[in-house]
Amino acid sequence: xxxxxxxxxxxxxxxxxxxxxxxxxxxxxxxxxxxxxxxxxxxxxxxxxxxxxxxxxxxxxxxxxxxxxxxxxxxxxxxxxxxxxxxxxxxxxxxxxxxxxxxxxxxxxxxxxxxxxxxxxxxxxxxxxxxxxxxxxxxxxxxxxxxxxxxxxxxxxxxxxxxxxxxxxxxxxxxxxxxxxxxxxxxxxxxxxxxxxxxxxxxxxxxxxxxxxxxxxxxxxxxxxxxxxxxxxxxxxxxxxxxxxxxxxxxxxxx
Amino acid sequence: xxxxxxxxxxxxxxxxxxxxxxxxxxxxxxxxxxxxxxxxxxxxxxxxxxxxxxxxxxxxxxxxxxxxxxxxxxxxxxxxxxxxxxxxxxxxxxxxxxxxxxxxxxxxxxxxxxxxxxxxxxxxxxxxxxxxxxxxxxxxxxxxxxxxxxxxxxxxxxxxxxxxxxxxxxxxxxxxxxxxxxxxxxxxxxxxxxxxxxxxxxxxxxxxxxxxxxxxxxxxxxxxxxxxxxxxxxxxxxxxxxxxxxxxxxxxxxxxxxxxxxxxxxxxxxxxxxxxxxxxxxxxxxxxxxxxxxxxxxxxxxxxxxxxxxxxxxxxxxxxxxxx
Numbered sequence: 157x158x159x160x161x162x163x164x165x166x167x168x169x170x171x172x173x174x175x176x177x178x179x180x181x182x183x184x185x186x187x188x189x190x191x192x193x194x195x196x197x198x199x200x201x202x203x204x205x206x207x208x209x210x211x212x213x214x215x216x217x218x219x220x221x222x223x224x225x226x227x228x229x230x231x232x233x234x235x236x237x238x239x240x241x242x243x244x245x246x247x248x249x250x251x252x253x254x255x256x257x258x259x260x261x262x263x264x265x266x267x268x269x270x271x272x273x274x275x276x277x278x279x280x281x282x283x284x285x286x287x288x289x290x291x292x293x294x295x296x297x298x299x300x301x302x303x304x305x306x307x308x309x310x311x312x313x314x315x316x317x318x319x320x321x322x323x324x325x326x327x328x329x330x331x332x333x334x335x336x337x338x339x340x341x342x343x344x345x346x347x348x349x350x351x352x353x354x355x356x357x358x359x360x361x362x363x364x365x366x367x368x369x370x371x372x373x374x375x376x377x378x379x380x381x382x383x384x385x386x387x388x389x390x391x392x393x394x395x396x397x398x399x400x401x402x403x404x405x406x407x408x409x410x411x
Numbered sequence: 412x413x414x415x416x417x418x419x420x421x422x423x424x425x426x427x428x429x430x431x432x433x434x435x436x437x438x439x440x441x442x443x444x445x446x447x448x449x450x451x452x453x454x455x456x457x458x459x460x461x462x463x464x465x466x467x468x469x470x471x472x473x474x475x476x477x478x479x480x481x482x483x484x485x486x487x488x489x490x491x492x493x494x495x496x497x498x499x500x501x502x503x504x505x506x507x508x509x510x511x512x513x514x515x516x517x518x519x520x521x522x523x524x525x526x527x528x529x530x531x532x533x534x535x536x537x538x539x540x541x542x543x544x545x546x547x548x549x550x551x552x553x554x555x556x557x558x559x560x561x562x563x564x565x566x567x568x569x570x571x572x573x574x575x576x577x578x579x580x581x582x583x584x585x586x587x588x589x590x591x592x593x594x595x596x597x598x599x600x601x602x603x604x605x606x607x608x609x610x611x612x613x614x615x616x617x618x619x620x621x622x623x624x625x626x627x628x629x630x631x632x633x634x635x636x637x638x639x640x641x642x643x644x645x646x647x648x649x650x651x652x653x654x655x656x657x658x659x660x661x662x663x664x665x666x667x668x669x670x671x672x673x674x675x676x677x678x679x680x681x682x683x684x685x686x687x688x689x690x691x692x693x694x695x696x697x698x699x700x701x702x703x704x705x706x707x708x709x710x711x712x713x714x715x716x717x718x719x720x721x722x723x724x725x726x727x728x729x730x731x732x733x734x735x
Contacts, residue, residue: 170703173550182551249525250516277547280528282516285484289517294597295484297513314667315603316509324599336654371524375541375554386712396716397726400698403714405734408696410618410675
C-alpha cells in the first residue's frame, strides 16, 4: 500500500500570539513550531497501515524552509521519504494550498492519502475533502479506524453525539483521520539516525503551475474583544480560592 | 443577492442547527436587500419542505433522490451543484456540522471557491459580506471577505445565530430532482450505531467539574475527582482526556461529546478550543482555572483564576469544605 500523509507545521499550541504590524497575520518572530497535532495522528495511522500491509509512507508538506524540521521528525518516526513544497503559505487559503499538494502528488499515484482533521492555526478543516476533489478520489472524514476489505477499505467514521458508522470505499481514496485514532509513537534513536539518509524531494511552488486567483481574502487579523467580563481572582492560591468560593456562594448562589 | 440556506436532516428529523442557518440566511438577505431560500436534501423530503413553507422565504427546494436517502459526500455534492446552478444564489450557508465539514469543502472546490468554514458572525460593508472566523483555536479572529462573483460558501458555528429568530411568513415549495447515477456514488455507508448505552447523563447534572489537558497525566485525575466530590458534581472532560483513555468517552463535553447547560460549569486546565466551548457555553455560571490568561475559556467564563491548577485546586477544595 502506497500511503501519502499530508502534514503541516504550526506554531506550538501554547504560543503567546501577537498580531503582525500589517494586521494581516500573526507576528511570526520568536515563535516555535511543531507538527500540527491532528496530522501526527494521520501519520500514525499511515505508519500502522504500512506495518500491517507493507508498502511505503510518503510525508508531504508545504511551507517555508523551517518545515524541514517537522519533515525530519516524520521520517524519524518511520516515514520512508518526503516531499517538501517550499513556499510560505501561512495565511494562504486551503484551495490554493491543496492545488499545490495535488500537483506535487501527480507523479505519485498513492493508494491512500491521509490528512489530519484540521489545523491548529487556520482551522479550516478542509484539506482532506478539497484534496480528494482535486485528485478525483472518494474520501471520508473523522476516521477512527481503517481496515482493508476485498473491494478496498472499510473505515469507521465518527458522527455527532456519540454515533459511529462504517463506510466501505474503493481505493485510491483519501481519509481525514480523527485525533485520538491511536496512541502516538515517539521517534527512536535508530529512527532519528536513519532519517538523516532518507530522501526529501524539494519542489518550488512556482514549478507546480497550480496558481489560481483567490476567492476569499483576509481583511484583518486581530485579537478578539472580550464580550464577557470575567471576574479574575488574584493573590496566593489560598486567597484566590477563598474569593472564588465567596462569589460562588453569595453572588452566583451555586454553592 | 439571493441567499440559500442548506438545511440538514436525517430520516425526517431536522438537525438542531438547521434553523440557526435559516435565521442567518434571512438576516443576510434583509441586510443585502435580497431574498432567502432554503433547501432540504434527502428521500421523502416533502413533509420537511412543507414545514418550511410557513417561514419567510422566497423558495423552499425539496431536493429529492433515492440516492440521497443516506448521506454520501458524492451524492450531496452532485445534487447541490445542480441545485446551485439552477437557483443561482450569491451566498450559500450551511450549519457547521460534522456532515457539512465532510462535503462542503469538496463542493466549494468544484466551483473553484473556498468555503469560509465555522464562521461566528458577519457584517455587511458596502454591500459586501464580511465573515468573522476564529484562528489558532479561538485565540485570534479574522475578518474574511469573498472576492469576485458568487456562488460563495460559508458554514456557521453552532450557536452563532439564534434559531428562535427565524421569521414566519410564506414560501413556495419547489421540487428539484437532481441527476445522480449509482456509479457516481463511490462510498457505501452502513447503518450508524452507538458504541455503548450512555451510563452517565451529564445533561442532568446541576454542577459539572470538567478537566482538560492541563492535568498533564492520568495519575492527577483523582485531584479533580475530589473537587467534583466536594461539590456534589459530575466529572467531565475535554476531548484529549477521553482520547487518552484517562476518562471514558461518555464523560466528554463538546461537539463530539455531550452538550451541557448546568447551573455551574467549572473548567480546570481546559484552554477552551471551539469544539469544547460549543458544548458548555450555555451553562449558567462558568468558572475557569487555567495557567494561560489568554486562553479562550476566559472568553466565556464568569469567574476565573489564572494560575497553576495543582496549587489552586487543593486550596479550592479546602475552601469549599469550609462553607458547605
